Structures are given as structure tokens and as C-alpha cells.
Amino acid sequence: NQLATHGHRLFVDVHTHVYLPRYASFLRSRTTAPRIFSRPNTDNADGTSEERLLILDNEPSGGRPVGPQYWDREEKLKFMDRHGIDVSIISSANPWLDFLPASTAHTLANELNEDLETYCSTSPTLTGLHNLKRLYGFGLLPLVPSAPISSLLETIDQISKLPHLRGIIMGTKGIGKGLDDDALEPVWEALAKTGLVVFLHPHYGVDSNAWGEKENGHVLPLALGFPFETTTAITRLILSGTFDRHPTLRILLAHSGGTLPLLSSRLASCIAHDPLVASRLQHDARHYLGNLYFDAVAYGAEELGFVSDVIGRAGAYEGKAGRKDADGKVGLDERRRVGSERMLFGTDHPFFPPLSETEKWMSVVENLDAIESVDGWTEKEKDAVRGGNALKLFGLS
Numbered sequence: 289n290q291l292a293t294h295g296h297r298l299f300v301d302v303h304t305h306v307y308l309p310r311y312a313s314f315l316r317s318r319t320t321a322p323r324i325f326s327r328p329n330t331d332n333a334d335g336t337s338e339e340r341l342l343i344l345d346n347e348p349s350g351g352r353p354v355g356p357q358y359w360d361r362e363e364k365l366k367f368m369d370r371h372g373i374d375v376s377i378i379s380s381a382n383p384w385l386d387f388l389p390a391s392t393a394h395t396l397a398n399e400l401n402e403d404l405e406t407y408c409s410t411s412p413t414l415t416g417l418h419n420l421k422r423l424y425g426f427g428l429l430p431l432v433p434s435a436p437i438s439s440l441l442e443t444i445d446q447i448s449k450l451p452h453l454r455g456i457i458m459g460t461k462g463i464g465k466g467l468d469d470d471a472l473e474p475v476w477e478a479l480a481k482t483g484l485v486v487f488l489h490p491h492y493g494v495d496s497n498a499w500g501e502k503e504n505g506h507v508l509p510l511a512l513g514f515p516f517e518t519t520t521a522i523t524r525l526i527l528s529g530t531f532d533r534h535p536t537l538r539i540l541l542a543h544s545g546g547t548l549p550l551l552s553s554r555l556a557s558c559i560a561h562d563p564l565v566a567s568r569l570q571h572d573a574r575h576y577l578g579n580l581y582f583d584a585v586a587y588g589a590e591e592l593g594f595v596s597d598v599i600g601r602a603g604a605y606e607g608k609a610g611r612k613d614a615d616g617k618v619g620l621d622e623r624r625r626v627g628s629e630r631m632l633f634g635t636d637h638p639f640f641p642p643l644s645e646t647e648k649w650m651s652v653v654e655n656l657d658a659i660e661s662v663d664g665w666t667e668k669e670k671d672a673v674r675g676g677n678a679l680k681l682f683g684l685s
């Protein structure tokens with residue numbers, strides 16, 4: 289029935305989360321954030337209780353309500369059916385294992401990777417396509433302070449042998465010092481070698497002092513803090529020369545790369561004025577955007593068009609000499625086409641649930657509308673962003 293919806297052009301959701309049952313139980317056993325706790329239902333005084341998810345210290349509004357959408361696979365499949373999503377590449381939701389001691393993180397990572405493999409391998413087969421399941425996944429690495437590098441490499445090896453896991457999701461802290469930590473070099477090397485896709489996703493936002501004293505709920509940390517965090521993390525990784533050493537690394541940036549697309553020329557200019565940094569890099573900063581993948585979770589057509597322009601011009605910045613002459617001849621349509629090949633539909637399910645009963649989730653409808661409405665993307669490019677690019681990136685075609 290999925291195929292009937294849009295012919296052979298599959299919809300693939302690359303940004304869709306789960307708290308696996310083992311992880312949710314673990315959060316229920318905790319008394320400090322991150323945790324899941326019960327409290328009397330505030331919507332009605334009928335004596336029922338509701339579960340809430342608290343994942344940050346000082347989180348506004350006592351956290352967020354959570355329910356089966358967050359852990360039940362049937363709910364994920366129902367959501368996919370309702371929105372015409374054929375395949376989902378499932379990732380654990382933040383904060384992953386970040387808060388755990390190294391040995392617990394290692395054990396839990398291995399168990400959760402096995403759990404996710406089972407979650408995916410026992411999912412329905414896509415109607416009419418006998419070799420494709422409806423669910424694939426991103427595994428977890430035990431990236432926690434003072435994690436031995438050997439435990440990270442072992443887990444990369446584990447994930448690369450689990451056939452339905454096609455990548456890993458990671459936050460921005462590395463093993464405590466961020467992603468530009470020299471100690472992580474063997475990890476990037478192993479990830480580049482295995483071809484696992486690294487989904488870089490925020491959790492911490494930025495210093496909450498920036499948000500002032502007005503009650504703005506989750507709006508500022510989610511709308512701004514999340515993308516700022518991603519921007520800083522990927523920029524530091526670029527500045528560390530990691531993409532010069534490992535040009536085949538495949539990194540997928542959450543939320544369309546945060547603010548990196550808008551700031552990449554400013555970044556290039558700041559680098560050009562800083563010889564110490566400039567001497568470390570083989571290319572103009574704008575070049576590296578062409579090594580990256582960007583989800584299309586930006587909620588607006590103009591934003592998606594802009595991101596594709598910026599990715600699409602990366603090829604004009606090989607070396608450090610600024611734009612190659614050829615760039616003047618590459619028109620907007622061509623840049624948008626080239627850039628669109630690195631953009632992939634996502635929903636951020638089960639976050640941003642509808643506040644009242646509705647058939648379709650606004651977060652999904654808006655992201656699909658945005659793709660549909662990008663100026664200069666042909667039907668072929670839109671189809672690729674909705675699914676074809678993901679099938680290629682994750683080796684599903």
C-alpha cells in the first residue's frame with residue numbers, strides 16, 4: 289500500500305527517533321535528569337498520571353509529556369503509514385549515553401545496538417520490494433568522558449556487522465572535549481573506513497544565560513540552541529582538518545546544518561585572516577560543505593533552496609585560492625541541483641507532536657511542503673530529497 293501512494297518513488301525519513309524500551313526503562317529508574325517520571329495528569333483531575341521526559345537540568349515546564357510514540361515500534365509504523373513514509377532510518381534520541389560512566393556506556397551501547405538491529409530486522413518488508421525492510425537504524429557509540437578508544441572501536445566494529453544498522457548517531461561532546469579532540473582520530477579513521485553514516489545531532493544547546501528571563505518554554509533552546517550547537521561542533525571538526533585527512537567520512541547534519549550554511553563565507557573570511565588556522569587546512573572552508581550531508585528538517589522552502597545553493601557551490605572552492613573561474617559559469621539551477629543531492633527528508637518524530645487531534649503532524653506536512661515548493665528543484669530532485677538520496681547514502685538501492 290505504501291507503493292500505491294507515490295509509485296516507485298519512496299519516502300525515506302532519515303531523522304526519526306526512538307527511546308528503545310531498554311533505554312526508557314533505564315530512564316525511569318533514574319532520579320536525576322535525564323529521566324522519565326510520572327506525575328498526576330495536569331489536563332484532567334481524573335486521578336490518572338502522565339509520564340514526562342526530563343532530559344536537561346533546569347528544563348522548562350517540568351520537561352515534556354511522553355508516551356508510546358517514543359518507544360513503541362507499532363506507533364512508529366502507524367506514524368509512517370499515516371504520512372506515506374516507506375522507510376525510516378531510526379536513531380536513538382538524545383542524550384544517548386552521554387551521562388554514563390564509561391563501562392556502563394559500553395555495555396548499554398552494545399545492548400541497545402542489538403536491540404535496534406532486532407527492531408529493524410523484524411520490521412515489515414516493504415510491499416513489492418522484497419529486499420527492503422521498512423526500518424533501518426543508526427547505532428550508538430559509548431562516547432563518554434574518559435571512554436577508552438578501544439571501546440569505541442569495538443562498538444564501531446559491532447555496528448558495522450549488524451546488517452540493518454547503517455550509521456551511528458552522535459552528539460557534540462565526543463569523549464568530553466568535543467569532536468576536534470585529537471584522541472578521536474582513530475574513531476574518524478574507523479568510521480571513514482566502514483562507511484557508516486555519522487548523524488551529528490545536538491542536545492545541549494548553548495549557555496542558557498543567552499535566553500534571558502522571560503518564560504519562552506522550549507522555544508529558544510530548540511529553535512536556536514540546538515542548531516547553534518551543531519554549527520559549533522561541525523565547524524570545530526572542519527577546523528581540525530579531519531575532512532582533509534578523511535575526505536570519505538560521511539557526516540549527516542541535523543536540522544539542515546544549523547547555521548553553518550549561512551555563516552560559511554564568514555567562516556572562510558575569518559580563517560583567511562588567521563594564518564595559524566589557515567595553514568592547517570587544505571581548502572577554503574566553503575569546500576567542506578560539499579563533503580557533508582544535510583537533513584531537510586528546516587521547515588521552509590526558501591531555507592532548503594538556500595542550503596542547496598551553498599552546498600552546490602562547494603565545488604568552486606577546491607584549494608585555498610578562493611573561487612575557481614568556473615564558478616561564474618555555474619548557474620543557480622545547477623548549484624541547486626548539485627546541492628539537492630546531499631539533502632534528505634526527515635521529520636524529527638516523535639518530537640513536536642500535534643497539540644490537538646489531527647490526522648497529520650504539522651512537522652511532517654511542513655517539511656514535505658517545503659521540499660515540494662523549492663524554486664529550481666525539479667520533480668527529480670524533489671524525489672531524490674524525499675527518498676532517493678537516502679536510498680543511495682544508506683546503501684538501500
Ligand code: URA
Binds near residue numbers: 343381382636639
Ligand atoms: N527535542 C529533542 O530533545 N530532541 C530532538 O531531536 C528534537 C526535539
Ligand code: ZN
Binds near residue numbers: 303305489542636
Ligand atoms: Zn532530532
